[in-house]
Amino acid sequence: MMNKRARTQWWDGLPAGIRNQIDGYVLQDSLMAAIGVVTDIGLVPDGIGVGTAQAIVSDRYAHHGDRIARAPDTPLDQESLIRRVGGISGDVVAIEAVWDGDTVHDWFVRLLAITADPAEKNALAVIHWSLAERHLGEGAKLAGRHPVAVAAERAGGDLAAHLSVPFHFASPDTPDDEAPRRQP
Structure with a gap:
C-alpha cells in the first residue's frame, strides 16, 4: 500500500476533472462511489487496489472534514x-x-x-x-x-x-x- 506521501503525489498528478469527481462523491458522503472511481482509474496504470483506494479516499475525507454532507441520523427518542x-x-x-x-x-x-x-x-x-x-x-x-x-x-x-x-x-x-x- 502507498504511504501518505505517495498517495498525495498520486492525487496531485490526477487531472482536475477526476479530482473534482472524487471530491464531489466525498462531499456527498458517497464513500463507495469515490473508492470506485479511484480503483477504476488507478488499478491498471498504477496498481491501486481497493485498500489503497480506501486510504486515498480517507485522505480526502480528512481534507474536507466538516464540509461533508453527512446523512442525518434516524431519531431514537x-x-x-x-x-x-x-x-x-x-x-x-x-x-x-x-x-x-x-x-x-x-x-x-x-x-x-x-x-x-x-x-x-x-x-x-x-x-x-x-x-x-x-x-x-x-x-x-x-x-x-x-x-x-x-x-x-x-x-x-x-x-x-x-x-x-x-x-x-x-x-x-x-x-x-x-x-x-x-x-x-
Missing part, C-alpha cells in the same frame, strides 16, 4: 419512534432489533416494527455507533457491551413496552447478522 409506528399500516405485533454491517459503518442495528396483517418488517431506525453514543450520553454504563446493542435494547425495549408487544433481539451481546429472526 421515544416520541419520534411512536410517531413513526403511527404511520405504519397494520397492527404492530413486535419490535425487533437486527444486526447488520458494512465496510463504511462497521456493525449497526436496524430497529424494525413487525406487523401481521399485512406481514411486513417496517424500518424504524438504523443505529450506528455515533448515534448510539449520542443517544446513550457521555459516561453511559455499557458493561463492556457494544453501544449500538445497548441503544437498540433501550430504544426498542421501551417502544415495545409502550406498545405492549414483545421485543426481540436474538444476539444482543455479539454482532451477528445471521442470528435467528423473530418467528410469527
Whole structure:
C-alpha cells in the first residue's frame, strides 16, 4: 500500500476533472462511489487496489472534514419512534432489533416494527455507533457491551413496552447478522 506521501503525489498528478469527481462523491458522503472511481482509474496504470483506494479516499475525507454532507441520523427518542409506528399500516405485533454491517459503518442495528396483517418488517431506525453514543450520553454504563446493542435494547425495549408487544433481539451481546429472526 502507498504511504501518505505517495498517495498525495498520486492525487496531485490526477487531472482536475477526476479530482473534482472524487471530491464531489466525498462531499456527498458517497464513500463507495469515490473508492470506485479511484480503483477504476488507478488499478491498471498504477496498481491501486481497493485498500489503497480506501486510504486515498480517507485522505480526502480528512481534507474536507466538516464540509461533508453527512446523512442525518434516524431519531431514537421515544416520541419520534411512536410517531413513526403511527404511520405504519397494520397492527404492530413486535419490535425487533437486527444486526447488520458494512465496510463504511462497521456493525449497526436496524430497529424494525413487525406487523401481521399485512406481514411486513417496517424500518424504524438504523443505529450506528455515533448515534448510539449520542443517544446513550457521555459516561453511559455499557458493561463492556457494544453501544449500538445497548441503544437498540433501550430504544426498542421501551417502544415495545409502550406498545405492549414483545421485543426481540436474538444476539444482543455479539454482532451477528445471521442470528435467528423473530418467528410469527
